[in-house]
Amino acid sequence: MTVDPLVLIAEVDRATERLLRTAGTLDRSTLAEPSRLPGWSRGHVLTHLARSADALVNLLTGARTGQHVPAYASVAARDADIAAGADRPLDAHLDDLRGGAKRFAEACAAMPPEAWAAVVRSHRGDRVAAVLVWTRLRELEVHHVDLGAGYDPVDWPEGFAQRLLNEAAGDLATREDVPALTLRPTDAGRTLTIGPAGAGPTVAGPVHLLAGWLIGRSTGTGLTVTPNGPLPTPPDWI
Structure with missing residues (x-):
C-alpha cells in the first residue's frame, strides 16, 4: 500500500x-x-x-x-x-x-x-x-x-492488512517486553522477525489473520505454530 x-x-x-x-x-x-x-x-x-x-x-x-x-x-x-x-x-x-x-x-x-x-x-x-x-x-x-x-480482519483490504502487519511487527520489535517471534504470511509479503532470528516460534497464516492476531483483534484461529505448541499471546500494541 x-x-x-x-x-x-x-x-x-x-x-x-x-x-x-x-x-x-x-x-x-x-x-x-x-x-x-x-x-x-x-x-x-x-x-x-x-x-x-x-x-x-x-x-x-x-x-x-x-x-x-x-x-x-x-x-x-x-x-x-x-x-x-x-x-x-x-x-x-x-x-x-x-x-x-x-x-x-x-x-x-x-x-x-x-x-x-x-x-x-x-x-x-x-x-x-x-x-x-x-x-x-x-x-x-x-x-x-x-x-x-x-x-472482521478477514474483511480488511489486502494492502491495508499487509501494511498493518508490517507496522505492528516493526513497532513490537523495538520493545523489550515482546517475546521473539517469526511471522510468516502464507499468502503475501515477506517473513517478519521480532527479536533474534530463530529464537522463538514461527507463526504462519494469511496476512489478515496474522495482523488481526498480532494487534489483539482476533484469537489467532487458523494460524499455525512451529514447533508445535500454544499460540503466543502478543502484548498490547496501541
Missing part, C-alpha cells in the same frame, strides 16, 4: 463508507451493547472515531500553519467527550461521523505540498504530517472491527 497521503485519502473515503454502512445497521439498543473494547459500548467506539477525526484535523492544521495545535485539549477532555457522546441516537452518530470525515478531507485538501513534511506531536511521539492519513485509515479499519458488528 502506498504511503502517499494524497493517494491514501481515497482509501480513507472507502473505509469511511464501509464503516457508515455497518453503523447504519445499528439501533439505540445495539449501540448500547458492549463493543470488543473493554468498557466501551458501540456508541463509545463511534464517538471516538468522530472525535479522533477532529484530533487529526487539529494536527493537520498545526502542520499547515506552523503552530502547535494539540490533537486533544487533554486526555481527560478526550475521555469526557467520548463518554458524553456514547449514548446518542444513531442519526446523531452518523451525522457526527460524516461531519468528521468531511472536516478531515477538507483539512487534507488545504495542505500545501511542503506541509506534509512538517513534524507534528501526537500521543505516539513526533511524526511527519504525511503519516496522519494512514493513521486515520488505521483508526477506521481497526475500530470498525472493534464494533463487533460483523466486520
